[in-house]
Amino acid sequence: MKAHVWVMPKRTVLDPQGQTIQHALASLGYAAVSDVRQGKFFVLNLDGWSRDEAQAQVEKISKEVLTNLVIEEFRFEIVD
């Protein structure tokens, strides 16, 4: 079983990396790209957990380890 976890800067938080990329794209002629947000994506390999355990444990892992809840938010999905 695997988990996919997305960690993104909160909407209210500045995203300097995303802004830098948006500016770079504008200067390359991609004016249609009006905003860029950059986040992190994790693929976790899970051994020996049931789907329910995986759901609960990956939520804990996302909160405690992968996300800085002051400035970031997360979502995840469990996939087979």
Add this chain to the structure above:
Amino acid sequence: MKAHVWVMPKRTVLDPQGQTIQHALASLGYAAVSDVRQGKFFVLNLDGWSRDEAQAQVEKISKEVLTNLVIEEFRFEIVD
């Protein structure tokens, strides 16, 4: 319209960030997490492109700007 772009280290490339997280999780008692891969996730806001244009332009952007094709691979989807 938006684009979602995932950029991951190639399977053949070491992922030191992912390994560090996997070790941290093991030391916290999450032994069931046998592997972690860390990548980047981008959300692009697109104005004024048709779906076909978006498909072509985002592929170019992913290749030329977002991904280091020597060590990374990407996939993307266009969403409304």
